[in-house]
Amino acid sequence: MSDKPIDGRMTDDARGGVTVFLIGMRINKFRALRSWWPVSRAMPRMLKELSRDPESGLLGYRLLSGGPRVLYTVQYWESKEKLFAYATAPDKEHHPAWAAFNRRMREGHGDVGFWHETYVVPAGAHESIYVNMPAFGLGKAAGVVPVGRRGERARERLGAA
Template sequence: MSTPKPFRGVVSPRTKRFPLEAALLTSGLKDLMGLPGLLCVGAVLQASLLLVLPTRWAVLPAYGFALYGILSTAIQVFFPSTSQFDKDVIRGRVAGALPNKSYDPSRPDEKPLFGPTPAAEQIVCFHLGLRYSHPLGMFAPGAAEMHRHIATMYASLRQESEKYGCLGSTFWRTGGRESKNAGMAVFYFRSVEGLHAFAHDEAHRAGWDWFNGWLKKTGHTHLGIFHETFAAPAGQWETIYGDMPPTLLGAANNVKVLNEQTGEEEYVVPLVDYKHSQLRSKYGRMGWTDGKYHLDGDRGVKA
C-alpha cells in the first residue's frame, strides 16, 4: 500500500509574519455617510472653490480627479501587471490546511510541511463585531473609547497568539445599510479552551468592564456588539478558494512551524494546492473519502 502524498503549500514559509492589510480607517470613513452625503460634501467643496478662485482654476481639481481615475483604470485594464486589484492573487484553486508542527526542507518526504490528511485538526471560528446605531457613526459618544479597548485587545491577542492558539483574523464590513454598517473580525482558534482563555485575558476583561460600566453610567444603547462561536471538529470543515488572494482562514497570519534544518520558527500561509486527489471534492477535503471510499448517509465508508 503506497504512502499518501503530503499536500503541497503554495507560498513558501518565511521568518517574518505575513502582512495583513486592513484599511480600517479608510473603510470607516467611507462608511460614515451614504452617497447623498458624499455628493453634498463634494458639491460644497466645489462651490467653495468657485467662491475664491476664477472658474477655470476652480474646476481643475474636479477634472484632475476625473482624469486620474480614467487613466489609472485604463492603464490597469490594458496592463494587468500594474493592477492593484490583482495583488497577491493566487491563480487557480487552493484549499485551507494547517501545517505540521515542524518540517525539514532537506527531507521533504520524511518531514513535509503539510501532511496528507485534510481537516486533520479542530478549528474554532469566532466572529466579533460592532455596530453604531447612531447618526455620528464612528464619532458617536463612547466610540473612541471602544476603539481604544478593541485595539488593545487585538494587540494582546496578536502578541500572545501562541498562548491562546489564535491562528489569525481578518476584518469584514456588512452592507445592509447605506452607511454606518457593522464591522466584524473573523478569528480562527485551535480550540474553544484557547478562546475562553483569551476572554479572560487582562486586556479583554478591561474592555468588557469598561463597556458594562459605560452602559450603566450613560444608559446609551447605540453601541451594538455581538459575537458568534463555531467549533468544527477534525473532519468537519473544508475550504476552497479560486483565483483569490489569501482570504479568511487562508489569510491567518499567526500560523508558525519549526524549520528543523535552521532551528528557526517560520510563518506559513495555510493554503495548499488543490491538484491533490484528496482535495478535488468537498467530502475529500473533509477527509470523508479518498477514492477508496463511497458515501453512505453522512459519512464515508469503505467500498
C-alpha cells in the first residue's frame, strides 16, 4: 500500500474478529550488546517469513520504538489460533529465536527485558477512523473503506447505534 494520504474519512475493512499482538524488548544494559543485539535482529526475520506466507494469518504489523531502550511490534492476526500455530511451529523462525532468547536471558542476568500482550477482539468489537491518512494500523493490515460503509459514527461502527 502507498504511503500517500487517502482523502476523506476511512475506516478499516476487517471482517470478523482480529487478534492484536504486541511484543517488545527493553535494553537494560546498552553495553551488553551480546544480550540484546541478536534479539533485536530476530523479529525482522520472523516478520519477513510471516509476510511471505499468506496462510500464516499475519495481516500486518508495525515496528516501533518506545524511546532509546524499547523496541516493539504491533501485529494484527486473523486469529489467536494462527498466532499460536506460528509460535509453536518447530520448523519456523520463531522456535530457534525463542530458544536462543531464553538462553541469553538466563546468561544475561537482566541485560534485556521482554514483554508481550495479546488481545483477542471479537467481530463487531472494534472500530477505527482515519482522516486524510495513508492506510495505517488495522486499516493498513485489513484495508480501508469509506466510513459510510460501516457507519458514520464510532457508535455505529461498533454496532451500538
